[in-house]
Amino acid sequence: MADEVQTPESDDEGARRREFLYLATLGVGAVGAAAFAWPIIDSMNPAADVLALSSVEVDLGPIQVGQSITVKWRGRPVFIRRRTPDEIKAARVAELAELIDPQPDEERVQQPEWLILVGVCTHLGCIPLGQKSGEPRGDYGGWFCPCHGSHYDTSGRIRFGPAPKNLEVPGYTFLDDSTVRIG
Amino acid sequence: MATKTEFNNPVIRWVDERLPVFTYLDHEYNQFPMPKNLNYWWNFGALASVALVVMILTGIMLAMQYTAHVDLAFESVERIMRDVNYGWLLRYIHMNGASMFFIVVYIHLFRGLYYGSYKAPRELLWMLGVVIILLMMATAFMGYVLPWGQMSFWGATVITNLFSAIPIVGDWIVTWLWGGFSVDNPTLNRFYALHYLMPFVLFAVVGLHVVALHVNGSTNPTGVEVQSPRDTVSFHPYFTAKDSVGLVAFLFVFAAFVFFAPNFFGEPDNYIKANPLQTPPHIVPEWYFLPFYAILRAVPDNFIGAWMGFTLISAKLAGVIAMFGSIAVLFLLPWLDTSKVRSARFRPWYKWFFWLFLLDCLLLGYIGSQPAEGIFIWIGRGATAWYFAHFLVFFPLLGWFETPKPLPTSISEPVLKEDS
Numbered sequence A: 001m002a003d004e005v006q007t008p009e010s011d012d013e014g015a016r017r018r019e020f021l022y023l024a025t026l027g028v029g030a031v032g033a034a035a036f037a038w039p040i041i042d043s044m045n046p047a048a049d050v051l052a053l054s055s056v057e058v059d060l061g062p063i064q065v066g067q068s069i070t071v072k073w074r075g076r077p078v079f080i081r082r083r084t085p086d087e088i089k090a091a092r093v094a095e096l097a098e099l100i101d102p103q104p105d106e107e108r109v110q111q112p113e114w115l116i117l118v119g120v121c122t123h124l125g126c127i128p129l130g131q132k133s134g135e136p137r138g139d140y141g142g143w144f145c146p147c148h149g150s151h152y153d154t155s156g157r158i159r160f161g162p163a164p165k166n167l168e169v170p171g172y173t174f175l176d177d178s179t180v181r182i183g
Numbered sequence B: 001m002a003t004k005t006e007f008n009n010p011v012i013r014w015v016d017e018r019l020p021v022f023t024y025l026d027h028e029y030n031q032f033p034m035p036k037n038l039n040y041w042w043n044f045g046a047l048a049s050v051a052l053v054v055m056i057l058t059g060i061m062l063a064m065q066y067t068a069h070v071d072l073a074f075e076s077v078e079r080i081m082r083d084v085n086y087g088w089l090l091r092y093i094h095m096n097g098a099s100m101f102f103i104v105v106y107i108h109l110f111r112g113l114y115y116g117s118y119k120a121p122r123e124l125l126w127m128l129g130v131v132i133i134l135l136m137m138a139t140a141f142m143g144y145v146l147p148w149g150q151m152s153f154w155g156a157t158v159i160t161n162l163f164s165a166i167p168i169v170g171d172w173i174v175t176w177l178w179g180g181f182s183v184d185n186p187t188l189n190r191f192y193a194l195h196y197l198m199p200f201v202l203f204a205v206v207g208l209h210v211v212a213l214h215v216n217g218s219t220n221p222t223g224v225e226v227q228s229p230r231d232t233v234s235f236h237p238y239f240t241a242k243d244s245v246g247l248v249a250f251l252f253v254f255a256a257f258v259f260f261a262p263n264f265f266g267e268p269d270n271y272i273k274a275n276p277l278q279t280p281p282h283i284v285p286e287w288y289f290l291p292f293y294a295i296l297r298a299v300p301d302n303f304i305g306a307w308m309g310f311t312l313i314s315a316k317l318a319g320v321i322a323m324f325g326s327i328a329v330l331f332l333l334p335w336l337d338t339s340k341v342r343s344a345r346f347r348p349w350y351k352w353f354f355w356l357f358l359l360d361c362l363l364l365g366y367i368g369s370q371p372a373e374g375i376f377i378w379i380g381r382g383a384t385a386w387y388f389a390h391f392l393v394f395f396p397l398l399g400w401f402e403t404p405k406p407l408p409t410s411i412s413e414p415v416l417k418e419d420s
């Protein structure tokens, strides 16, 4: 029986093997759990049908200079404003250095007259006022978000208030002079 | 404590020998030694448990009638109010129950602050309590979305948008939370699933809270630990009776709201169906979130920028950090308070700071209910600064500079002295 007594070396060897098996099992288990976690997390992301509802066509014909309309796109409002020459000028003379989120007006429109924006305040997601006549348009003549007081200018850029970014410009294409497709 | 209780009833004895639930109940709720000098502020834990059970019961009954779909949710709640037998009662109990639950838990928390209940060896007990508050907030927030009124929708929009403040992954997280590009049907569905689930998680955490409590037992108004059986009385009948008195009073108040002012805590705008294209002029959260809402809005635009010379984080992110930080400091409180003395009764300065802090929280609540303009902005900033100073400056300093009053040697001592 004496030759079956384990020497310290063979004990060490056993411990190392056990440790390896232990770590390997844990590692495979962790990879498996992670692989399973992703489908669970991703199932909460927008589903195919939600993604499919992603473009609308708008007839711009009836909109007069100075008027705005709101259309619904992906559950959110899109602001379309046919800007007056004064509004365009105001948007273009603004000093970029003064802006919270500097971006020239030229980069925010395809045709100077037509300003198209996602009408969701970049602070916490309220809908800014200023689409209908009589609504406050803030200190910069664009939009005013009543929730926490963000002021946007005639290019939809944030000028004052807690919102960090300009109103988002959605992807859009002019199909002809008076039709635009958003999305 | 592992000693078994002997029961006379043979059925109970048979069960208890195989699954000692009766022994457990007997130890923890019958014989359990309670400090004999507890006042009525010690009722609120029991009241909170009752409130939780009421919420779960009425919630399950509502769930049998409710439809989680953007086209039907609002109508299904109106149907509960008009057509379902006693539906109005179930809903009003559930609606006001949320407010009652928060009142009771907030009082419970301030009791802890006054009497120093968070100090060693009860730090984990306290931290589990803070977890309970967080879970309650998440549950109530998602519940409030379910009736799909204007405040439901816009409250959900504003709060979920908070996560967009997180750098880099923020927008991705918000889309993920919504399951779309705005708060919409997928959002309503998942909130419903979670609103059903979370109260049961809450129930489990309350269980842990009670287990942790029963390791060292309750503190008491003197803050001096129990030293001998002379300092205690058994839970039953002494505190079952005292808790019952408090419970009746609580139910009176609860019922008064349910039957006479059911919409007192509510917002009229939530009886208008959600409209994703129109923000109500003034979005306010439920009253129990107002102080936190005030803190969220208090951080000035370029505070961080002006302070460090460059903008590290936006005002939006700073506000969000401040809001979550206002709860996070509660977790740290056991280590921020450097005083060896528990109860404010023996802390002449802390006592004042406690009341000032309570006033500060009420003030923040008021500011949260007002539009963020003019003087309100400045008051909100001051009150927020005081809130954090209370934890991060006053608590550590008071422990050093305050001279506590002499402590009684035991719970019984002051009583015996009065007698002689």
Ligand code: HEM
Binding pocket: B052, B055, B056, B057, B058, B059, B060, B061, B062, B063, B066, B077, B091, B094, B095, B098, B101, B136, B139, B140, B141, B143, B144, B145, B146, B147, B195, B196, B199, B200, B202
């Ligand atoms: C911690 C416990 C709970 C809290 C704090 C809570 C909170 C709330 C709140 C604030 C509302 C909105 C009330 C309104 O304005 O109409 C609500 C609605 C609802 N809750 Fe809960 N709830 C809890 C537990 C439960 C449970 C356990 C269930 C289901 C099993 C449930 C099911 C519902 C349903 C179906 C609604 C929608 C009907 C309605 O709005 O009245 N709740 N909850």
Ligand code: FES
Binding pocket: A121, A122, A123, A124, A125, A126, A145, A146, A147, A148, A149, A150, A161, A162, A163
């Ligand atoms: S959501 Fe517009 S200012 Fe806060």
